[in-house]
Amino acid sequence: MNLTRDPEVVNFPAIHYAFVEKVGPFMQTAGQAWQTAHSFVPELLKNNQITGHMSLYKTGPKVYRAGFALSARPVDLPAGLAYEKFDGGMYSRFVLTGPYTDLPAASGAVWNIVAEKHLPVRDDFAIENYMNDPRVTPEDQLITHIMIPAA
Numbered sequence: 001m002n003l004t005r006d007p008e009v010v011n012f013p014a015i016h017y018a019f020v021e022k023v024g025p026f027m028q029t030a031g032q033a034w035q036t037a038h039s040f041v042p043e044l045l046k047n048n049q050i051t052g053h054m055s056l057y058k059t060g061p062k063v064y065r066a067g068f069a070l071s072a073r074p075v076d077l078p079a080g081l082a083y084e085k086f087d088g089g090m091y092s093r094f095v096l097t098g099p100y101t102d103l104p105a106a107s108g109a110v111w112n113i114v115a116e117k118h119l120p121v122r123d124d125f126a127i128e129n130y131m132n133d134p135r136v137t138p139e140d141q142l143i144t145h146i147m148i149p150a151a
Contacts (some may be wrong), residue, residue, distance in 0.1 A: 003106050005113060007092035009150055012127065017086045018044065018074050019056070019067025026057065026064055027104065033066035040078045044068065047075040056086070056125035059111075065125070091127065091147035092119055099139040103128065103146075110146050120151035 020037040022029035033055075044050065052069035067081075074083050092114065096106045107128070114121060131143040 001102050001106055001109070002097040003102075003109055003146075004095045007094050007113075007119070007148070010091055010093045010147070012088040012091050012147060014088045015052075015086050016070040016073050016083070017054075017056070017065075017067050018048075018070055018077060018081045018083050019065040020080070021063065021065045021082060023061060023063055025062060029062070029064045030055070030066065033064055036080070037066040037068070040081050041068075043078040044074070044081065048072070048077075053130045055128045057128070058125055063125075086125075089122075089124065090150040092150050094146045094148075096144045096146060097141065099142060100130075100134065100144070103144065106144075107146060110148065114148055119148070122149045122151040124149035 020033045020040075022033045041050070049071040050068045051071050054067065054069060056065040056067070057063060073085075077083055094106075094110045094113070096102060126149060127145070127147040129145040129147065131145060132141070134142055
């Protein structure tokens, strides 16, 4: 697994975020959330511009959001998608290079590193920010920023 072990502290900007939320174990909810979210893309694109794909999650209770960064507040949001202006903030950013199938192990490793290094964490959503398009990027070149909210 190609994962950075020393995080960079970054300021993640505020974004407009449209998403599908699921509660429960991530291994069961993440795939379902993305499948549902992707089904809304054609309707969402009629009146909105998607600028990124990302998941936001909390580990206690287990809340998983699969969604899209938008260029502006959504217009005619499809029923079934939720919206919020996500405030962003300071995050400890780790970088995974490789297939999305590595994400569960990478996320676990990131949280272990955070604990080992005693990095301060605030109560907010962690982020998986998918930096390139898996439809055109080879799996071994996919880049995911795994970001832990820094206190």
